[in-house]
Amino acid sequence: MNEYIKKFSETGIQDTAQVGGKNSSLGEMFSNLSSKGIAVPDGFATTAYAFEEFLTQNALHSKLDNLMHQLDRNNYANLNETGAKARELMLAGELPPKLQSFILQAYKELCGAGDCEVAVRSSATAEDLPQASFAGQHESYLNISGCAALLIAVKKCFASLYTDRAIKYREENGFAHQKVALSVGVQKMVRSDKASSGVIFTLEPESGFRDIVHISGVWGLGENIVQGTVTPDEFLVFKPTLLQGKNVITQKKLGTKAKTMIYSSDKNESVINTDTPKEKQEVFVLSNEEITRLAHWALIIENHYQKPMDIEWAKDGITNEIFIIQARPETVHSRKNPLLIKEYKLLDKGTVLVQGEAIGSKITSGIARILHSPNEAGKLQAGEIIVTDTTSPDWDPLLQKASAIITNKGGRTSHASIVAREMGVPAIVGSGDATDKIKDGELITVSCSEGKTGFVYKGKLNFTITDLDFSSIKKPETTEVMLIVGDPDKAFELSFYPNDGVGLMRMEFFITHSIKIHPMALVRFNELNDAATKQQIEELTHHYPDKGKYFVDKLSQGIGTIAAAFYPKGVIVRMSDFKTNEYANLIGGKDFEPKEENPTLGFRGASRYYNERYREGFRLECEAIKKVREDMGFTNVKVMIPFCRTIDEGNKVIAVMKNFGLQQHVNGLEIYVMAEIPSNVILVEKFAKIFDGFSIGSNDLTQLTLGIDRDSAIISDLFSEQNEAPKEMIATMIAKAHKAGRKIGLCGQAPSDFPEFAQFLVNEQITSISFNPDAILKGIENIRKAEKEKMKNLQIAHIL
Numbered sequence: 001m002n003e004y005i006k007k008f009s010e011t012g013i014q015d016t017a018q019v020g021g022k023n024s025s026l027g028e029m030f031s032n033l034s035s036k037g038i039a040v041p042d043g044f045a046t047t048a049y050a051f052e053e054f055l056t057q058n059a060l061h062s063k064l065d066n067l068m069h070q071l072d073r074n075n076y077a078n079l080n081e082t083g084a085k086a087r088e089l090m091l092a093g094e095l096p097p098k099l100q101s102f103i104l105q106a107y108k109e110l111c112g113a114g115d116c117e118v119a120v121r122s123s124a125t126a127e128d129l130p131q132a133s134f135a136g137q138h139e140s141y142l143n144i145s146g147c148a149a150l151l152i153a154v155k156k157c158f159a160s161l162y163t164d165r166a167i168k169y170r171e172e173n174g175f176a177h178q179k180v181a182l183s184v185g186v187q188k189m190v191r192s193d194k195a196s197s198g199v200i201f202t203l204e205p206e207s208g209f210r211d212i213v214h215i216s217g218v219w220g221l222g223e224n225i226v227q228g229t230v231t232p233d234e235f236l237v238f239k240p241t242l243l244q245g246k247n248v249i250t251q252k253k254l255g256t257k258a259k260t261m262i263y264s265s266d267k268n269e270s271v272i273n274t275d276t277p278k279e280k281q282e283v284f285v286l287s288n289e290e291i292t293r294l295a296h297w298a299l300i301i302e303n304h305y306q307k308p309m310d311i312e313w314a315k316d317g318i319t320n321e322i323f324i325i326q327a328r329p330e331t332v333h334s335r336k337n338p339l340l341i342k343e344y345k346l347l348d349k350g351t352v353l354v355q356g357e358a359i360g361s362k363i364t365s366g367i368a369r370i371l372h373s374p375n376e377a378g379k380l381q382a383g384e385i386i387v388t389d390t391t392s393p394d395w396d397p398l399l400q401k402a403s404a405i406i407t408n409k410g411g412r413t414s415h416a417s418i419v420a421r422e423m424g425v426p427a428i429v430g431s432g433d434a435t436d437k438i439k440d441g442e443l444i445t446v447s448c449s450e451g452k453t454g455f456v457y458k459g460k461l462n463f464t465i466t467d468l469d470f471s472s473i474k475k476p477e478t479t480e481v482m483l484i485v486g487d488p489d490k491a492f493e494l495s496f497y498p499n500d501g502v503g504l505m506r507m508e509f510f511i512t513h514s515i516k517i518h519p520m521a522l523v524r525f526n527e528l529n530d531a532a533t534k535q536q537i538e539e540l541t542h543h544y545p546d547k548g549k550y551f552v553d554k555l556s557q558g559i560g561t562i563a564a565a566f567y568p569k570g571v572i573v574r575m576s577d578f579k580t581n582e583y584a585n586l587i588g589g590k591d592f593e594p595k596e597e598n599p600t601l602g603f604r605g606a607s608r609y610y611n612e613r614y615r616e617g618f619r620l621e622c623e624a625i626k627k628v629r630e631d632m633g634f635t636n637v638k639v640m641i642p643f644c645r646t647i648d649e650g651n652k653v654i655a656v657m658k659n660f661g662l663q664q665h666v667n668g669l670e671i672y673v674m675a676e677i678p679s680n681v682i683l684v685e686k687f688a689k690i691f692d693g694f695s696i697g698s699n700d701l702t703q704l705t706l707g708i709d710r711d712s713a714i715i716s717d718l719f720s721e722q723n724e725a726p727k728e729m730i731a732t733m734i735a736k737a738h739k740a741g742r743k744i745g746l747c748g749q750a751p752s753d754f755p756e757f758a759q760f761l762v763n764e765q766i767t768s769i770s771f772n773p774d775a776i777l778k779g780i781e782n783i784r785k786a787e788k789e790k791m792k793n794l795q796i797a798h799i800l
Contacts, residue, residue, distance in 0.1 A: 002102055003047060003049050003050075004046060004047060004049065004050040004053075004098060004099050004102045004103075005044055005045070005046060005047065005050070005102045005103065005106050006018065006019055006023075006027070006044065006045050006047060007027075007043075007044045007106065008023075008026055008027040008030040008031070008040075008042055008043050008044060008045070008187075009027070009030060009031055009042070010027070010031075011023065011024060011026070011027025011028070011030075011031065011045065012024065012027055012028045012031055012032070013025065013027075013028040015027065016125060017048065017125055018047045018048050018049070018125070018183070019045040019046075019047055019048070019123060019125065019183040019185070020045075020048075020122075020123030020124050020125035020181075020182075020183040021123065021125070021328060022121060022122075022123035022183075022185060022326065022328070023045035023121075023123040023183050023185040024123075025326070025327050025328060026040060026043065026045075026185060026187065026325075026326065026327075027045070028304075029301065029304075029324060029327060030042065030043075032304065033300060033301065033304060036300050037297070037300075038297050038300060038301065038324055039321060039322065039323045039324065040323060040324050040325070041187050041188040041189075041190055041323050041325060042110060042187070042188055043110065043118070043185060043186050043187030043188060044106040044110065044185075044186055045123065045183050045184065045185045045186070046099065046103065046154065046183055046184045047183060048125055048181035048182075048183060050096075050099050050183075051158060051181040051182050051183065052181060053096050053098075053099060054093060054095060054096060054099065054158060055093075057093070057094070057096050058089075058092075058093035058094065060089055060090065060093060061178065063089055064086055064089065064162075064177065064178070065177075065178060067082055067085055067086050067089075068082070068086075068167075068177045070082060071167070071171070073171060076168060076397065079164050079167065079168060079397070080164055082167065083162055083163060083164040083167055086159075086162035086167075087159045087160075087162050087163070090155070090158055090159035090161070090162065091155060091156070091159050093155070093158075095151060095154065095155060100151060103150065103151065103154060103186070104147050104150070104151075106186070107147065107150055107186065110186070110188060115145050115146050115147075116145065116188065116189070117143050117144065117145045117188075117189035117191075118144050118145070118150065118186050118187060118188060118189050119140065119141070119142050119143075119144070119185075119186075119187045119188075119189050119190075119325075120140065120141040120142075120144050120150065120153040120154060120157060120184060120185070120186055121140040121141075121157070121184070121185045121187065122138030122139055122140060122157040122160050122161075122182055122183075122184060122185075123138075123182070123183040123184070123185050124137065124138055124161065124166075124180055124181070124182050124183070125180070125181050125182075125183060126175055126179055126180050126181075137163065137165055137166040137169050137393065138157065138160040138161060138163060138166055138182065139156060139157060139160035139163065140157075141153040141156060141157070141270065142189065142221065142263070142270060142271065143189055143193075143263045143270060143271075144189075150186070153184075154184045154186075157182060157184045158182050158184070160182070161180065161182040163393075163394075164394070164397070165393050165394055165396045165397060168396070168397050169396065172400075187325070190314040190315070190316045190321075190323050190325060191316045191317050191318050191319075192220065192221055192222065192314035192315055192316065192317065193220050193221050193261065193262040193263050193271075193317070194262075194316070194317025194318060195219075195314075195315035195316060195317030195320070196217050196218060196219050196220070196285035196286065196314075196315045197217065197218065197220070197221060197222035197225070197312070197313060197314040197315065197325075198215060198216045198217030198218060198222060198225055198232060198233075198285070198312075198313055198314075198413075199215075199216050199217075199222070199225060199226075199310070199311065199312055199313070199413040200213060200214065200215050200216075200294060200295075200298045200309075200310075200311040200312075200313060201213070201214040201308070201309075201310055201311075201330060201413070202298050202299070202301070202302040202308045202309045202311070202330065203308045203330060203333055204236070204492045205332075205333070205412055205413070205417075205421070206358075206359070206360070206361075206412070206452075206492070206493070207333075207338070207492035207493040207495075207496070208332075208333025208336060208338050209338075209492035209493075209495060209496075209565065210239075210308065211238060211239045211240055211564065211567070212236050212237065212238060212239065212250075212492065212564065213236070213237040213239060213242075213294075213295040213298045213299070214234070214235075214236055214412075214413075215234070215235040215236075215237065215286070215291060215294055215295065215298075215313075216232040216233065216234045216235070216255075216411060216412065216413045217232055217233050217235075217285040217286055217313075218230055218232045218233070218255070218257050218260070218285060219257050219260040219276055219280060219285055220259075220260035220261040220262050220274075221261040221262070221263075221271060222312060222314060223261055223271070224259055224260075224261045224273070225411065225413055225414065226392075226413075226414065226415055227390055227391070227392045227410075227414065227415055228390045228391060228407055228409050228410025228411065228414025228415050228416050228417070228429060228430075229259055229261075229273065229390050229409050229410070230255065230256060230257050230258050230259050230276075230409060230410075230411075231255040231256045231257065231258075231357075231409065231410065231411045231430045232255040232257065232285075232411045232413065233252075233253065233254055233255045233257065233284050233285050233286070234251070234252075234253040234255065234411065234412065235249055235251065235252055235253075235286070235291045236249070236250045236251040236561065236564075237249055237250065237291065237292065237295035238250050238560075238564040238567070238632070239295075239299060240567060240568075241567075241632060241633035241634065242292070242295055242296070242299070243299070244633055246631065246632055246633030247288070247292075247631045247632060248560075248564075248632050248633060249288060249291055249292070250557060250560040250561050250563075250564050250632060251488075251557045251560070251561055252284065252553075252557065254282070254284060254543075255411060256281055257276050257280070257281050257285070258275065258276055258281065259273045259274065259275065259276060260273070260274050260275075260276045260280075261273050261274075262274060282542070282543065285315075286315075290315075290322060293322065294313055294322065297324060298311055301324070301327050305327070305329065307329050307330070308329070308330040308333065309327050309328065309329060309330055310327070310328050310329070310330045310331075311324060311326065311327045311328075312324070312325050312326035312327070313325065331422070332418075332421045332422055333421075337471070338496045339469065339470040339471040339496060340467075340468070340469055340470075340471070341361075341468050341470075341493075341496070342362070342465055342466070342467055342468070343361075343449075343465070343466040343467075343468050344361060344362050344363040344447075344448075344449040344463055344464070344465055345449060345463060345464045345466070345774070346363055346445075346447050346449060346450070346461060346462075346463045347461070347462040347463055347464060348461040348462050348463075349457075349461075350445065350457035350458050350459055350461050351457060351458040351459075352455050352456070352457060352458075353434075353437050353438050353444065353456045353457065353458055354406070354428070354431040354432070354433060354434045354437045354438065354455075354456045355428070355431065355453055355454060355455045355456070356406070356407075356428040356429055356430045356431030356432070356434070356453070356454055357410075357411060357412060357417075357428065357429050357430045357452060357453070357454060358426070358427075358428060358447075358448035358449075358450070358451065358452055358453060358454030359405075359412065359416075359417045359420045359421060359426065359427035359428070359429060359448060359454070360420060360421065360424070360425070360426045360427065360448050361426075361448055361449050361493065362424075362425070362426040362448055362449065363426065363445065363446065363447045363448065363449050363461075363463045364385070364403050364404050364425070364426055364445070364446050365443065365444065365445045365446075365460040365461065366383055366384055366385045366403045366404065366443070366444070366446075367381070367383075367384045367385065367441060367442070367443060367444075368384070368385050368387050368406075368438045368439065368440065368441065368442045368443075368444050369381070369384040369385065369386060369387065369440060369441070370387045370388070370435055370438065370439075370440040371386055371387070371388050371398070372388065372389070374394045374395050374397070374398055377397065377398050380398055380401055380402070381401075382401045383401075383402075383403045384401075384402060384403065385402060385403055385404040385405070385406060385444060385446060386398065386399065386402040386404070386405050386406065387406045387407075387434050387435055387438050387440075388405075388406075388407055388408070388435065389407065389408045389409060389435060390407050390408065390409040390410055390414070390415075390416070391405070391407060391410075391414075391415050391416040391419070392415055393415065395415075395416075395419075396419065399416075399419050399420075399423065400423065402425065403425060404420075404425050404426045404427060404428075404446040405419070405420050405425065405426075405427040405428075405429075406427070406428045406429075406431060406434045406438070406446065406456060407427070407428070407429045407430070407431065407434065408430075408431055408432055408433060408434050408435055409429070409430060410429035410430050411429060411430055412429070414429055416429050417429055426446050426447075426448040426454070427448070427454075428446060428448065428454035428455075428456060431456070434456065438456065442458070443459055443460055444456055444457065444458060444459070445457040445458075445459065445460055445461040445463075447461075447463075449463075451487050451489035451490050452489035453489070468777070470496060470497060470498055473498045473777065473780060474784070475498050475500070475780060476780065476783040476784050476787055477784075477787055478762075478765075478787060479761075479762055479766060479767070479768065479769060479783050479787065480500040480501075480503075480745070480767060480768035480769075481498065481499055481500055481768070481769060481771070481776065481779065481780055481783065482499060482500050482501050482502060482503030482504075482745065482768050482769070482770040482771070483497065483499050483501075483502050483503065483566075483770060483771065483772075483773060483776060484502075484503065484504045484505075484506070484747055484770050484771060484772050484773075485502050485504075485505050485506075485562055485773075486505065486506040486508070486509030486510065487509055487510070487513075488510065488557075488558045488559075488561035488562050490773075491561050491562045491564075491565035491566070492561075492565050494565065494773055495565040495566055497773060497776055498776070498777075498780060499566070499569070499776065500569060500570075500768065501566055501569030501570040501571060501572075501636075502562060502566055502569070502570070502571040502572060502770075503572055503695065503745050503747055503768055503769075503770025504572060504574055504640070504695065504747045504770050505559065505562055505571055505572065505573045505574065506574060506577075507555070507559075507573065507574060507575060507576045507577075507621070508576060508577060508578055508582070510554075510555065510558040510559075511555070511576065511578075511586070512586070514554055514558060515550075515551055515554045515555060516540060516586065516587055517537055517540060517541070517550075517551070517586060517587045517588055518583060518586040518587060518588045518589035518591075518592055518593075518617070519548075519551050519614075519616075519617030519620045519621070520588070520591075520592040520613075520614065520616065520617045521533070521537060521586075521587060521588025521589065521591065521592065522537070522541070522547040522548050522550060522551050522588075522620070523547070523548055523616040523617060523619075523620070524592075524616075525537060525547045528588060528591065529591075530588075530591070533587060533588050533591075536587050536588075537587060537588060540587075548620050548623075551620045551624070552620055552623045552624045552627060555620070555621065555624035556624040556625075556627040556628050556631075556632070559571075559573055559624060559625070559628045559634075559637065560627075560628045560632050560634060563628060563632070563634035563636060563637050564634065566636070567634060567636055568636050569636060570636055570638055571634075571636055571637050571638065572638045572639075572640050572672060572695065573625065573637055573638065573639055573640065574640040574641075574642055574674070575609070575618070575621055575639060575640065575641060575642065576608075576617075576618075576621060577604060577605055577642040577643065578604070579596075579599035579600060579602065579604050580593045580594055580595070580596050580599045580602055580603050580604070581593075581595075581596070581599045582599075592613065592614075594613075598709075600700075600703075600709070604642075604643050605641070605642040605643025605644060605645075605674075606641050606642065606643055606644035606645065606649050606650065606652075606653050607643070607645065607649060609641075609652075609653050609656055609657075610649075610652040610653060610655075610656045615656065618656065618660070619660050622657055622660035622661060622662050623660065623661070625637065625639060625662060626660075626661045626662055629667060629669065630667065635667060635668050635669075638669070638670045638671070638672060638692075638693075639657075639662065639669070639670070639671050639672070640671070640672040640673065640674060640695060641653055641671065641672070641673045641674065641691070642674045642676070642697070643674065643676065643677065643700070644673050644674070644677075644680070644687075645677055645679055646679065647683060647686050647687065647690065650673065650687060650690040650691065651690060654671065654690060657671070664692070670692040670693065671691055671692055672691055672692060672693040672694060672695055673687060673690075673691040673693075673694060673695075674694075674695055674696075674697045674700075675687075675694045675695065675696045675697065675701065675733050675737075675744070676696070676697030676698075676699075676700035676701045676704070677700070677701070677704055678701075678704055678705060678729065680694075680733070681701075681729050681732055681733045681736070684732075684733060684736035684737055684740060685736060685739075685740055688736075688737065688740035688741070688742045691742070692742065692743075693742050693743040693744070693745075694733065694737050694742055694743070694744045694745070695744075695745045695746065695747055695770070696730055696733055696734075696744065696745065696746040696747070696748075697747060697748075698721045698726070698730065698746055698747070698748040698750060699721075699748060701726055701729055701730070702719060702720070702721045702723065702726040703719070705723075705725050705726045705729050706718065706719070706723060706725060706726065721748065721750045721757065722750070722754060722756070722757055727760060730746070730760075730761075730764070731760075731764050734761075734764045734765060734766055735764070738765060743767045743768070744766060744767050745766065745767055745768035745769065745770060746761060746766055746768075746769050746770070747769075747770040748770075749771075749772065749775060751769050751771070751779050751782060751783070752771055752775035752776070752778040752779035752782060753775075753778075754782075755782045755785060755786070758779070758782035758783050758785075758786045759782075759785075759786040759789060759790075761786075762783060762786035762787055762790055763786070763790055769783065
């Protein structure tokens, strides 16, 4: 347009030095991606030249230089005073007449007849470092309308080049203040105050897993999500099967969204935070169709920029249109090597003070320092743990001194979460009441190593740190190495471990920790007599008129997350294998479970699935698997039946599964069986005609072969998979399975604990061995040694 102004339609990423990263990215998308269906609000930007003209006309260069020379660069003791004086100088200046004229002309062209609401955003640029990122350092002004208000907002944006946090950021990152300019973006306002807004990452933000689109959202303006004022809704979408047209929202998590930020009618404050009505808190901010559309847009944007992206979206509550309002490269995980990790392991368990969402996977101990605002910076000593309600960019100088961050509010895309990832420190956000439960000056341990839930423990607990380099680990030549996984929250992180897939996904862990309710109590909810139990179930399932759908949705999301993490490798999901006493501990379970003297040998595994006592519960399990395989597209999921005592029982289970929509070999469905009962070994050939593969459950097989209750302390010393009898059973099982043309694996700890047991399995030609994550590296080492030893013995035998 001219040297002062560039319209988005004439701006691209090549203009970063003139209009900064934020505005050049908006122009790039508006110019190049609108034709691909991505909606970006139109706008324009002032240039770095315009900013320099403002400084020159008001003779500000030398005045600002003098101020910056007076800055205390050791302790930043006069940072507040220096920043305030710099901003006063800027605000006292006048915009050059030419610049004012061009801004107002562009504004009128943008609005058409009359005034319109616009967002006025700062976009800093360093001419000699066009790729420099100044995200979150400067101010934005929303819902600006009218010429006078626009010019004031532009000058405020100019002045925000000297916010305290921006000054300190430039100092710490080696940017000369006089070489950084401020471009102002003016963009048509999206009325998300009347709808919703949020953030998208084109990778999973905790692990850096690249095949996930992570979407979060809140009601109203997006500032609540950035500041961490509320806990947002979260959605995970799997990229590969999204591109196949599948319904791959692998996870939906409802946030509290307690506040809604809207525009204020009061001229003295532009926005206010209102309480979100309870009924609105219970509703997702996006429909499934909108989630899928945003995920597709995210892929187009990522493909265009050829790198993982951090994207902002907003929905207009007047037109119901969704827009992309910002996109920038993701700067944390895209720079990391996911094969180099530090594994933290807590050795003690203490008193839990609070819990929330874990950011990162580290553990640290330190003194808790409760702070209510950045003005209390003097209280914080280096290495202490900040405990506060929420954070914003004004907190950045403090956060850099902290060894961990704990907030009452916020989610995975809040300011505290983003800063914690960038600094590589653990954070626990959305704890609810950390500032009440933790005492100022108290010694605490922050643990983010236990999945997506982070815990704050009282006192200093012991933990270990292990450096792992997966890039140098070679897997065995002939034996597949698989993982035992139960917790979906750890799946993406575990996907980077050397593996050939998941040999055992235990359904029980997820049912206990996430679903919590006995499936039959959901099927027969209306028949329950205990009012307290019904109330508990109602509280967990009130979004679901059909209570069974709660079980199917939750279970399918858990399985789908693990299937996504390891796709396209096989994931063998074992159908539920609770004993009756364990089932009874689920909510509503006591009404549906018989009391047995020895549950290990009782009503468990296959015998439940066709029995009227549990048949309808098994139907829910099957529906979840069907949803994962057919709707989500995870055909890498296989099913395994535990504790199948007889051939007749196997046939009954296969028939029931078919009746519930899981037909063997349709859409490639394979059904395996656990080999954990002597009858499985004796009748391998007959079981092989029913099932597609076997997995040896060495614990139960040893127990039943030796006649030992492994839970009995008195005779526990007799329990050993290395006893001659169970080893003979295992060897027979492997040989017969191979003869029948079936794969045969083993799940258990022994091959990692005992090299000689690994040698035995390799010699017998086991197809695969599944390990718990903390044992897989030792297991690989043992198998590789065993394979080398076997090859050496074969060569010697050949020579002889």
